[in-house]
Amino acid sequence: MRRASVVRLIVLAVTPFALAVANAQQAPPTTQAVVLKGRAPVSDKVLGVKLPRPREGTLANGVHLIVLEDHRAPQVTFSLQIPGAGGYFDPAGQTGLATVTAAMMREGTTTRTTVQISEQLETMAAGLSVNTGTSSLNATVSGSALTEHVDKLFDMAADLLLHPTFPEEEFVKYRQRSLAGLNQQRSNPGFLAQELWSKVMFGDHPAGRISMTSASLGAFTREQLVEFHKTRYVPDNAVIAMSGDITYAAAQKLVESRLGTWAKTGTPMPMASDPAAAGPGKVYLVDRPNSVQTNFMVGVQAISRTDPDYNVMELMNAVVGGGPTGRLFTHLREEKGYTYGAYSGLQAESFKGTWFAQTDVRSEVTEPALTDLMEELRLIRDVPVSSKELQDKKRSLVASFALSLESPQRVLNYYVTSWTYKLPADYWDKYPARVMGVTSKQVQAAANKYLDPSKVQIIAVGDGKQVAAALGKFGPLETYDTEGKKITAIVP
């Protein structure tokens, strides 16, 4: 459809590792994946969508409040972000301290046991949790409930936030449960791929680890949790976003009455730093015996959320692998039948993140599938995206705004993003125009800037004895076992 396969074969020889790549041997017959007959009635209009604006203000203790009033459904959702309390700030050698602190905050307060917390919340069918990720800057307290239960929900949220007791008995139990989970997640190929991917991409940067270990979990003490909570859960830079069946005035009153004692400490806004460069491109294999598929993550370090290239990269990502209309899906699934899905993603936060392509293919087609995936990276660098294809992707991004209007939470999330990354006040109003203004030249320039063949890393999880030889054709190969230890040889 967009390019003749003849072109693809001719240019294949330019692919970085292509010299050693034998052409697809076990490939099934290919089909013409997408044919546009153009007979279906399409409205050319892109629905002009005006996002409702939330109301914002800053409270006496420094907490910023954003409220999107929406009375269509009798429920309220809130999310309190606390910068500085996330896993990004785990002390060296204590990966998971922030995660465990957050999780333990719902295991008991000065006035409620863990069982009372569960029963009270679930009797209202309300949600309330404290979470963070191992590389998040923020910890998040989030909750939702029917309008009639909002006061009670927020009472409990404030209680978890301000008065957790980290009971030793519950900590012992939490540790037991989590240890089993840490073991269990190693059976999941997706986890193994992400673990190694993060290590390769981010090295010693906080984003280099995606989970605590049984060793780090086993070493945490209750005192460490208490201290982390005391010093890190401060209101100075926090934001509360609320949406649903509540007015700004009522939200302000609710927050001030429940969190009035949460005192400012003078803590500056915590900052993140970019990771060091990821080193020359290699192939990394996690040997997972008995795997019937190879799970791939392939990509590079790219940009932060505030990078001027963000919208261009968003479009480049949409072209290559943003959903079932992306080239990866069209090519690897709809033409070749190698996989159930093939996509790409752009992960951009306050520090430099990654761009990646990912797919899971049956072991036998590991080599031809990776060849084709690498070819898509080359094509986006070498061949300008046609104006039709680019226009389709732009339209898709802009027109899908209408769908987000069904949910106030989704609309509010746009503004939380604005707050998090300090985007201009009219960022979302001008978003459609900005997207529509991106050119094919810019997309190609970004592809060449970021998808540098010498920097592309390939992570694969699969059965080493079936796939290691094929993977070795794509570059220097390093192999790990499912415990994350580097191994020198695969036991046949």
Next chain:
Amino acid sequence: MFSVPRTRLPRAALAVGLIALPFGAAFAQQQGGSDIKFTDTRLKNGLRIIVAEDNVAPVFSIAVSYNAGSRDERKGRTGFAHLFEHMMFKGSENVGPGEHFTLIFNNGGNMNGTTNKDRTLYYETLPTNQLDLGLYLEADRMRSLAITKDNLANQINAVQEERRLGVDNQPYGKTFEAVDSLAYSNFAYQHSVIGSMADLSAASVDDVAAFFKTYYAPNNAVIAIVGDVKTSEVLAKARKYFESIPSQPAPPAVDMSEPMQTAEKRMEMESQLARLTRIDIMYLTPPSDSDDESALTVLATVLGGGRSGRFYEQVVRQQELATSATASKGESRGPGLFRLGITVAPGKSAADVEQAVYLEIEKVKQSGVADWEVEKARSNARRGIVASLQNSLQRAVLLSEYALFYNEPGRINQRAQRINAVTAADVQRVANKYLTTTNRSVIVTTPKPAAGRGGE
């Protein structure tokens, strides 16, 4: 038809702690205030069209439920209904292969297809100015599916990868398949929706054509359209696009009869990919239109709902015998299953864990349940209904399924009252009636280290 990438990488999603909390484990929702109003129309060719207007957002959803699920498959063609679903995206007379989803996504919409034992569902959500597009695309493939050998071979490959991804490469993947094959005796529900590799490979172009003619007839489908539309306009357009598609003789009735179970069934399995022992327990229950359905839904909440559920509080938190323990009662046109799933904590005996779970069931049977536990289920129902007010697709799906399954789309407005009518005594009664030794099937799956590799 496809699933969104698992690997999205917002890291918060990777938080540890395998606490499985299916809050709405049970199927239960209801709306906060007034009823959802809809019209229910049958075209001349038997196609049923349900329309519900609202002005929540400039958006509408279409749900098309075909009366064709894996229960309609014959022996030797397991997985066929789902494979067929994939073919519905490979083009029709006026729509090219892949054009359907290309047009939906390029115009800011969202869509997918999904198959279960009871039906095949196609849906799209679009900005309100694309009503013609959505109806046209659904009508064209209902009228004139294009079936080619190459497209079929391609989608057999894609579906076989879906099976590898979801079953063969996952810890306990084969156990989940065995759940139905052990619990049911009737082939209709006994085999898996995804099907066997051999049966998928055997599917032919003739099979696709015959299935299309029989099951994808307008008189064998229900379409629900919900959102920012005008009913009269939707009906006029639906007539224009769909009414000339010829009806077909009704498909053969499926024998869903399930013999009464008289003894416990047990099975042991090994998983080379798993690391902890898992116990699956299934109790046979009546179809979801039975009078006991709501009480069973509440029972699932009492036992397995959240951290205040009895299984979590007793077996996971207090006794530390399991790392997770869930209970669920899913929607089912035919005989249903009340399902328990338990992950055994490291170092604990599966037999002890199983007994601990039975003890909790026994307590409900002997002493009943508390009012707050029933209240929990009622709140769950209300929360679900309120949430669906912001989701035109969810309402469209329910309207089309309730019409197809029970000939009663109005059930969408009875969700809260059905749950509210359940008393603590009802919950105790259904526990005694269905959660019995002779009515259960049990699968214990233990991890098996790969031979000669020093364990996994």
